[in-house]
Amino acid sequence: MQWMKFLSINKSKYYIYKLNKLDHLVVTNNNHDQNKIIIILYGITSIVKTFSNKETIPIAILSKNNIFISKTKDNSTYYKLIALDLTYIITFNSNIDNKNFKIQKLNTIEYYINTLEKYENMNQIIVERQSKTRIFQLIILICLQFGTIKKNMITIPFKLSQEYIAIMTGLSRNTVNKVVSILYKKGIIGTDKKTFNIINIINTNLK
Structure with a gap:
């Protein structure tokens, strides 16, 4: 107003x-x-x-x-x-x-x-050379700006598409798919129907 x-x-x-x-x-x-x-x-x-x-x-x-x-x-x-x-x-x-x-x-x-x-x-984020780190920095940035923290988990009230992550990191969709798949398998990130989560912000090992 x-x-x-x-x-x-x-x-x-x-x-x-x-x-x-x-x-x-x-x-x-x-x-x-x-x-x-x-x-x-x-x-x-x-x-x-x-x-x-x-x-x-x-x-x-x-x-x-x-x-x-x-x-x-x-x-x-x-x-x-x-x-x-x-x-x-x-x-x-x-x-x-x-x-x-x-x-x-x-x-x-x-x-x-x-x-x-x-x-x-x-x-x-854009000047970061490592694709993994660049993608994770974007996710962290969005979660910290717009998410809520409960214990070791950060939740944002909307989902991040891999297409969107590719646009905002300047990386190819294929690269993003591979990195996001690794993050899911490691249990670092997760989603449900309406939210996007960083599961454990303390034990995040990208290697």
Whole structure:
């Protein structure tokens, strides 16, 4: 509500989108998307940059009050926001009229810092050379950000598909399948109909 109130006070047009699980929103370099600011109001969404040759680079996994600003000038690339669970986002143009700008108490700096941390977390995963470690770091990151801890188990209230893990690690689906299969066999991870679990966060031996 605070973002809608802020934009209404400043008479700035905004749009709210509902994304169901695995829905996506594409942000391109057209006139409509240029200088667009996207705020996550609720839920979890991943951002992936896609090039003309279909190569993708994972950018970040964002949640409530995280900020994404589209300023790409490259017509050969676009961004895709993928909802991990039910997600609501608000979008508006960054060109707010500064002459009539009215300040409202928003923790904007805190939100930016938190968002930058999410970008840095993803960057640390992508630079990891070992496929096993890269995949497990992604799983740990998601579990720690969005999961609940009970004894030695971390549970997140949604399932992680192997296709999604491949997208967010930049690895092939075949590599992900092999590594995830090993993690299952070792009893490190597990799933049921609605959740994804790290079974034992203390005794996790990836060798």
